[in-house]
Amino acid sequence: MGNIIDIIGRKFLLFDGAMGTMLQQRGLKPGDNPEIFNIEKPDIILDIHKSYIDAGADIITTNTFGANELKLKDSRYSVEEIIKRGIDIGRKAAKDKFIALDIGPTGQILKPIGTLEFEKAYEVFKRQIIVGNSMGVDLILIETMSDLYEMKAAILAAKENSNLPIFATMTFQDNKRTLMGTDPKTMVFVLEALGVDALGINCSLGPNEFHPIIDEILKYASIPVIARPNAGLPIYKDGNTIYNITPEEFSKEIVNMANRGVSIFGGCCGTNPNYIKAVSHKLQYMKPLNILPKDYTTVCSATNTIFIDGSIQVVGERINPTGKETLKNALINEDMNYVLREAIEQQKLGADILDINAGIPEIDESLIMEKMIKEIQGILDVPLQIDSSNPETIEKAVRIYNGKPIINSVTGDMATMESIFPIAKKYGANVIGLTMDEKGLPSNCEERVKICKKILDVAESYGIEKNNIIIDCLTLTASVNQSQVFETLNAIKQIKELYGVKTLLGVSNISFGLPNRKLLNRTFLTMALTYGLDIPILDPKDEEMMDSIRAFRVLSNSDKKAKKYISFYKSQPKEKSELKLDSLDEKDI
Amino acid sequence: MGNIIDIIGRKFLLFDGAMGTMLQQRGLKPGDNPEIFNIEKPDIILDIHKSYIDAGADIITTNTFGANELKLKDSRYSVEEIIKRGIDIGRKAAKDKFIALDIGPTGQILKPIGTLEFEKAYEVFKRQIIVGNSMGVDLILIETMSDLYEMKAAILAAKENSNLPIFATMTFQDNKRTLMGTDPKTMVFVLEALGVDALGINCSLGPNEFHPIIDEILKYASIPVIARPNAGLPIYKDGNTIYNITPEEFSKEIVNMANRGVSIFGGCCGTNPNYIKAVSHKLQYMKPLNILPKDYTTVCSATNTIFIDGSIQVVGERINPTGKETLKNALINEDMNYVLREAIEQQKLGADILDINAGIPEIDESLIMEKMIKEIQGILDVPLQIDSSNPETIEKAVRIYNGKPIINSVTGDMATMESIFPIAKKYGANVIGLTMDEKGLPSNCEERVKICKKILDVAESYGIEKNNIIIDCLTLTASVNQSQVFETLNAIKQIKELYGVKTLLGVSNISFGLPNRKLLNRTFLTMALTYGLDIPILDPKDEEMMDSIRAFRVLSNSDKKAKKYISFYKSQPKEKSELKLDSLDEKDI
Ligand SMILES: [Zn+2]
Ligand SMILES: [Zn+2]
Ligand SMILES: [Zn+2]
Secondary structure, three states: OOOHHHOEOOEOEEEOOOOHHHHHHOOOOOOOOHHHHHHHOHHHHHHHHHHHHHHOOOEEEOOOOOOOOOOOOOOOOOHHHHHHHHHHHHHHHHOOOEEEEEEOOOOOOEOOOOOEOHHHHHHHHHHHHHHHHHHOOOEEEEEEEOOHHHHHHHHHHHHHHOOOOEEEEEOEOOOOOEOOOOOHHHHHHHHHHOOOOEEEEEOOOOHHHHHHHHHHHHHHOOOOEEEEOOOOOEEEEOOEEEEOOOHHHHHHHHHHHHHHOOOEEOOOOOOOHHHHHHHHHHHOOOOOOOOOOOOOOEEEOOOOEEEOOOOOOOEEEEEOOOOOHHHHHHHHOOOHHHHHHHHHHHHHOOOOEEEEEOOOOOOOHHHHHHHHHHHHHHHOOOOEEEEOOOHHHHHHHHHHOOOEOEEEEEOOOHHHHHHHHHHHHHHOOEEEEEOOEOOEOOOOHHHHHHHHHHHHHHHHHOOOOHHHEEEEOOOOOOOOOHHHHHHHHHHHHHHHHHHOOEEEEEOHHHHOOOOOHHHHHHHHHHHHHHOOOOEEEEOOOOHHHHHHHHHHHHHOOOOHHHHHHHHHHOOOOOOHHHHHHHHHHHHHO | OOOHHHOEOOEOEEEOOOOHHHHHHOOOOOOOOHHHHHHHOHHHHHHHHHHHHHHOOOEEEOOOOOOOOOOOOOOOOOHHHHHHHHHHHHHHHHOOOEEEEEEOOOOOOEOOOOOEOHHHHHHHHHHHHHHHHHHOOOEEEEEEEOOHHHHHHHHHHHHHHOOOOEEEEEOEOOOOOEOOOOOHHHHHHHHHHHOOOEEEEEOOOOHHHHHHHHHHHHHHOOOOEEEEOOOOOEEEEOOEEEEOOOHHHHHHHHHHHHHHOOOEEOOOOOOOHHHHHHHHHHHOOOOOOOOOOOOOOEEEOOOOEEEOOOOOOOEEEEEOOOOOHHHHHHHHOOOHHHHHHHHHHHHHOOOOEEEEEOOOOOOOHHHHHHHHHHHHHHHOOOOEEEEOOOHHHHHHHHHHOOOEOEEEEEOOOHHHHHHHHHHHHHHOOEEEEEOOEOOEOOOOHHHHHHHHHHHHHHHHHOOOOHHHEEEEOOOOOOOOOHHHHHHHHHHHHHHHHHHOOEEEEEOHHHHOOOOOHHHHHHHHHHHHHHOOOOEEEEOOOOHHHHHHHHHHHHHOOOOHHHHHHHHHHOOOOOOHHHHHHHHHHHHHO
C-alpha cells in the first residue's frame, strides 16, 4: 500500500478493533499480560488479526499495547522479545496492509502526582520504539493516553529513535477532559506542535459521546483526525462487561464523524470484526473531507490553551531575577515556594502567561529553570514563556515543559536563529522575534519591519509557520529617544498589516528616568494596544496597567457586553478623586 | 493705477510719511486737532501730500487719523466735514495715485478696562467709513491700534459699510506686544480671520525694533504685510522730540524687511519726504517676495493663540448648564462670578480652550452668552468655543468676541451649514463639523468620512478653508454600541489622512452606564489621541484624563524633553499603590 503518509487524509483509513476484548473470549485471564500471547499463543493473535483484515481493516495494531519494561518487569520475556514477535505476527496477518506498533501508557503515573520521572518514561518508550523501528512497522500508534506529559515522552522517544509516522490518540472522559485534565483543543495544539502525523481520541467512550470532543478537535486541527471509540458504554451484566452499541449503530456514528471531517477510524474496547466490517462497508464509497490548515497562535499548558487572538493576553514578568534581590536569593536557595507564590499571585491578578527566567551567574541556570517549570506546571494551568539567552537552557526547558510554550527569544541575528529555531521546531514552541540584530537596536519603523521579515523568512526555512512567531518591536526609553516612540508603535501596526503576525511588547522601559512612571507606562500601554499590540509583558501587580487592559478589552469589543469589566469593577470601592467628582455630578444633576 | 487689490503683494506699495510731525513744523500747536487744518489750512495739507507724492509715495494717507466723533466732540466742525475735506485734498494731491482713508483709534479705552462699549466704538468708526466710502477712497487704513477689540470694531464697521480694501496695522511695544497685550501672531490670525486685505505694524518703534515683530508676522501671515516704522527712537533734545535714524539708515532697514517679505511700506512719526524718497529710490528695482498661504489651525483670544498642531489642546467642558444645577442657577441669577471661577479653574487645571454654553430655556441665551464672553475675555487669555444650537446666539457671540473662536457646531445637514457658515466666514471663526446629518448618527467609519467630506465641500463654497473646520467624529456609548468604538477612532485617522483636517472629540460619553467610568474615559481618550485626535473636550477636573494628556504629550514628542511633564510630576506626592510598588522595587534592587 506504499507509505501511509501519502494516504492519510486522502482516503479513509480503518484500524482494527479491540484486541483485549477478543483475547478475553479466548482465555486471557484477568491480570495477565495480553502480550504474552505473542509468544505463548501466537496463533490466537494471528487469527484475530486475520479476522480484522478480513473485515476490511487497513491497519493492524500489533499486540504490544502494554509491552513496556514497567508492565513487564516480572515477566519471563523481555520487551524486545514480545514486541518482535508481536510485529512478526502482525506482518504475517497484514501482508501488504499496514501495521502499527501499538504503544499504550506506561501504567505508572508521572511526577509530580505520581513518582515516574519524565525522562524515565521517555526511556521506557524509547526501548519499545527501537525494536519497532528495527522491525520495519509502518507507523507508531501512541494511544489511550490520559496524560499529555506521558504522551510527550512517547512522541519524543518516537521522533528521536525512528523516522516513522506517529499517530497519537488520547482518551477522554464524559467531561471532555482527559483524566489528567487536558481538553481537546489543548491536545490538538500540543500534539501538532510536537509534530505528530495524525491525532485523535480512543477508548473510554462510545461514538455518541465522541461527537462533542471530535467537534472541538475538528475545529482546531490541521492534520488528519482519528476516532477509535468503544462499542458504546459498558454494561455490567452477570459479572461480565458488555457494550451497548451494535455494529450497525456504531458504523452509523462513524459515518456521521466522517461527514464532519474525521478520516481515520477503528474500534476500541468491546468492538470486534463485525464492527470493523460494518464500518468498512459504509465507508467504501465515501471520500474524506479536507482538513484545512488553521493558523491560530496559541500558548498551552497541559490543560489550558491561551489564544493570541486580539483579545489581549498578558505575560507576567515578575519571575525574572534581574534587579530583584529577593527572587535572586530564592533562586540561589532553590526556594521554589517563593517562585510558586509569585506565579500564583500573577495568575490571580490577571496574567495569562508567565515569563520564567533564571539568568543569574550564581546558579546553574538550566537546573533552576527546569525546577521552576516543573513546580509551576505541577500546580498551575497558566502557560509559560521560557526566557533565557542560553540555548542549552532553552532546550532543556522546552523538553521538560508539558505544553506549548513561548521561547524568549531570537533576534534578526542569524546566530540566534540558527541556535533556537531547530529547538522551537522540534519541541513545537512559539518563538519571540526581537526586531534587532547584530547592528543593535533599529532607530525607525522601517528597519524593524525589515528585521521582522527576515526572522519570518528564516523561520519558514526551518519549517516554522508565522503563526508560531511573535514579534517584539522593542520599546525604547522616551527620555532618551522621545522622537522614536511612535516608530515602535508604527512597526507594530505595519507588521500586523503586512504579515498578519502577532506582537508582544514590554512597556515599562518607556518611562525609565522620568517621574510618575506608572502614568507613562499605562498610557504607552494603551497606545500600543490601540495600534494592535497582542501581548503586553508587564507586572500584573501594576494595577493601572491591568486597569487599562480591562478597559481596552471593553473598548475593543473583546470583553463582550463588558461582562468581565462590570463584574470586576461593580463592587470596587470608589477612589477618593472619583468620589469627589461624582458627588459633584450628582448634586449637579 | 487701477484697483489696489490687484497690485498688493505683486509690486511694492509705498505709503507717505508722517503728517503730524510735518504739521508741528508748520504751526500745529500741541493739543490741537491736526484735522482742523483740512478746513482751516488746506494748502499746508495739500503741500505735505504733494511733497510725499514727489518723494515717490504710491498712497496718500488722508489727514483724518483722529477725525472721529469722540475726539471732535468739542470741535466746531463735524466728522463728515473734516473727512470730506481731507479726502478732497488727498485726491487733489494724489491725482492718479491711491488715497487711503486714515482711521486711528477712538482715543478712548474699551470696556472692561475703559468705559467705551464695543458697539459704540463700532458706531464711531461706522460714521467715518460712511463718509470715506461716499467720497471714493481707494482703501481704508486702520492704524496705530493698541487694542485688537477696537480694531475689530473698526474692521466690522468697514466691512459692513463699504466694500473697500482694508489695511490694518497695530502698534507694538518693545516687548513685542501691543499696549493691550496682543502679540504679533495673534494679530495676524485674528485680522486675517476678519478678512482684512493687508496687515502689519506702524509707529512706536523704529525699523530696527520692527525686525523681530515683522519676522513673527511673516512667519504666520498669508496676506501682504505692511511696515510703517517711525524714524527710529525718539530723543528729547532742547524741548523737542527728534528721531535717531537718518533717511539712509531708514531705507536700508526697509530693504532688509523687503528682502524678508514685507511688500507695503511707509513712514510714521519723525519721517518726512526725505525718508520716503530714500525708500522709493531703493525699492524701485526690487520685487516683493511671494507670501505663501499658511494653513495653521488656530484659536485666539486677544492676547493668546492656541495652535491646533498635534500637540493636543484641551477644551474645558464645564461651562455648560446641561445637567449642572449649580451652573444653571448661576446663569439664571446672572452670577458671573461663578462662571468666572469655573473658567479660571479650568484654565489653571490645563484647559487650553473653554467651551461656553448658555442653552437653558429659563434665560435669554444670547444675552447670557454675551455676558459670559465679556466677563471671561476681560480677565482670561484662554480662547473660547461658542456652543449654541441657536444661530442668532452664535452670531451675537462671535461678533462681540475679541479673538478667533470656535463655533460649536454644524452637522452634515445643509440647514445647519447654511445658517452657520456665513457667520463663521464673516467673523472669522473656526467651525466644528459633527459627522452626523439629518439621518442621525452614522454607525460606521465610512459614513463619518462621507459626511466630513460634505461639510468640507460646503464650507469651501462659503470661502471657509478646511484649516478652519474641525471635525468631531462623535463618541458613541460603549455599553450600547460596543462594536462601533473603533469606527469613531478609524474615522479620526482616515479623516486626518484623507483631508489633513483637525479633529475634536468629547470622550466621556463612551463610558455611560458602566462602572469605573473614569478608567474607560481615560483609556478611550488615550486611544483617540493615539489615532490622531487633536482636541479632546473634557472636564479638566478629571485628573486621570489630564494625566493621560500630559503623558501622551511626552510620548508623542510634543512636550519636548518632557519638560512640562517633569515639572508637573517631580514634586507630586506618590500615590499609595505606587509607594507600595516602589518600596518593593527598591528593596528588590
Ligand atoms: Zn479501549
Ligand atoms: Zn507714529
Ligand atoms: Zn502715523
